[in-house]
Amino acid sequence: MLKSLKAQHSILADSQEQIEIIEHGETGDFALVPFQQKLEQSNLYPFKPNQIEIFQVNIGKMCNQTCGHCHVDAGPDRKEIMTKETMQQCLDALRNNEQFKIIDLTGGAPEMNPDFRWFVEEIKNLNRHVIVRCNLTIILANKKYHDLPQFYKQHHIEIVASLPFYTKNRTDRQRGDGVFEDSIKALQMLNEVGYGKEGSGLLLNLVYNPAGAFLPPSQASLEAEYKKALIKEYGIVFNNLFAITNLPISRFLDYLLTSGNYESYMEKLVNAYNSDAAANVMCRNTISIGWDGYLYDCDFNQMLELKVNSNSKHISGFNINELNKRDIIIGQHCYGCTAGAGSSCGGAVV
Amino acid sequence: MSEHYYNSKDLAKFGQVADFQKELGEKFFAYYGEVFKDSELTAREKSLIALAVAHAVQCPYCIDAYSSDAFEKGWSEAQMMEAVHVACAIRGGASLVHGVQMMNKVKEIAM
Numbered sequence: 001m002l003k004s005l006k007a008q009h010s011i012l013a014d015s016q017e018q019i020e021i022i023e024h025g026e027t028g029d030f031a032l033v034p035f036q037q038k039l040e041q042s043n044l045y046p047f048k049p050n051q052i053e054i055f056q057v058n059i060g061k062m063c064n065q066t067c068g069h070c071h072v073d074a075g076p077d078r079k080e081i082m083t084k085e086t087m088q089q090c091l092d093a094l095r096n097n098e099q100f101k102i103i104d105l106t107g108g109a110p111e112m113n114p115d116f117r118w119f120v121e122e123i124k125n126l127n128r129h130v131i132v133r134c135n136l137t138i139i140l141a142n143k144k145y146h147d148l149p150q151f152y153k154q155h156h157i158e159i160v161a162s163l164p165f166y167t168k169n170r171t172d173r174q175r176g177d178g179v180f181e182d183s184i185k186a187l188q189m190l191n192e193v194g195y196g197k198e199g200s201g202l203l204l205n206l207v208y209n210p211a212g213a214f215l216p217p218s219q220a221s222l223e224a225e226y227k228k229a230l231i232k233e234y235g236i237v238f239n240n241l242f243a244i245t246n247l248p249i250s251r252f253l254d255y256l257l258t259s260g261n262y263e264s265y266m267e268k269l270v271n272a273y274n275s276d277a278a279a280n281v282m283c284r285n286t287i288s289i290g291w292d293g294y295l296y297d298c299d300f301n302q303m304l305e306l307k308v309n310s311n312s313k314h315i316s317g318f319n320i321n322e323l324n325k326r327d328i329i330i331g332q333h334c335y336g337c338t339a340g341a342g343s344s345c346g347g348a349v350v
Numbered sequence: 351m352s353e354h355y356y357n358s359k360d361l362a363k364f365g366q367v368a369d370f371q372k373e374l375g376e377k378f379f380a381y382y383g384e385v386f387k388d389s390e391l392t393a394r395e396k397s398l399i400a401l402a403v404a405h406a407v408q409c410p411y412c413i414d415a416y417s418s419d420a421f422e423k424g425w426s427e428a429q430m431m432e433a434v435h436v437a438c439a440i441r442g443g444a445s446l447v448h449g450v451q452m453m454n455k456v457k458e459i460a461m
Contacts, residue, residue, distance in 0.1 A: 167426060210422065217423045221394055225424055
């Protein structure tokens with residue numbers, strides 16, 4: 001299995017190095033239209049949040065996989081996970097801020113955090129909707145995770161599961177050998193307890209990521225292809241497909257640079273800028289909490305260590321009024337969320 | 351030789367053909383956009399057809415564009431190569447079927 005960039009001591013493990021490359025290219029002289037200028041032309045600058053309603057918590061970088069496109073640089077060698085104390089601070093913030101109806105748990109593999117199940121149960125006690133971003137293979141990775149489908153069902157959790165393609169070849173190329181077969185088994189286990197089945201109320205959504213330096217196709221037509229292929233080949237059903245664009249961050253940035261695709265990919269993102277997508281990007285209605293409790297505009301800014309531009313910077317001092325007033329921090333990486341039909345943790349935005 | 355008739359960066363300038371003849375250029379691109387929309391055939395199916403035709407007409411710009419487009423739209427490498435073989439078979443067949451004309455002529459003039 002691949003090592004994380006951090007374990008490889010890659011320069012890209014340093015967020016400042018990444019930002020330099022994203023802003024100015026590998027040689028320092030790569031200039032594209034600044035994202036701020038595009039927002040100004042769309043009458044969206046300064047970039048402000050709308051109603052913040054999604055509370056996204058990254059509970060750790062530990063993962064059982066090291067996917068080639070991962071913007072978190074997650075993997076088995078990453079030990080940074082959220083403590084129970086920080087989780088308690090998240091719960092306190094949720095208790096005091098009822099407008100957060102959707103709690104989105106991500107990682108790494110969030111299930112690998114030893115306090116994951118306790119955290120989910122406590123959030124459910126606050127009567128909130130919980131989404132878990134599941135990589136699927138974790139369900140089969142160890143006996144102690146085999147009952148996750150029952151646990152998810154018991155707490156009525158919405159599952160957003162990564163399956164970058166409906167064929168083995170493309171999936172394994174991005175996520176590692178054997179991932180496709182394990183993902184299929186895990187999806188069948190989720191279907192067995194009712195996930196994805198009509199009338200069950202148990203939502204199973206899949207995530208498509210391009211396996212290379214290109215943009216996602218139309219989400220609706222790809223969803224139809226996925227549904228046709230998965231039911232025919234494996235008897236699998238699911239609810240929605242989210243087509244997500246890869247942002248030039250961390251391991252996907254590393255891939256772009258080493259494959260010689262960085263500049264053409266960035267040009268592709270810039271040329272596909274869509275002001276309607278910009279108006280609806282997720283950082284406008286989401287607050288992202290890092291494993292150590294710091295607050296970010298989105299999971300991507302989190303990985304670039306760009307903390308919110310607000311006096312309320314940490315979950316211990318969570319202040320929604322302060323956060324509502326902030327300017328969202330932007331950079332050239334933001335073009336990844338505004339290209340074409342746009343991209344968010346819920347897929348296309350227009 | 352440092353200059354070439356074909357330059358991959360020229361593909362991005364395709365839209366500029368309207369600079370010299372605006373009305374016809376705009377009509378062409380409007381028509382082009384309509385052709386590739388989901389309709390009786392899906393945009394995905396049309397992309398694979400375009401890839402095959404690009405090979406038949408041997409247009410390097412079109413091959414670049416529709417190799418990316420077809421792959422983005424989820425066609426596999428094997429499916430894309432089969433489409434190229436379809437183009438190849440039609441091109442080869444188009445030559446070979448003229449063999450009948452050759453045979454007809456030879457039969458006409460031969461004792």
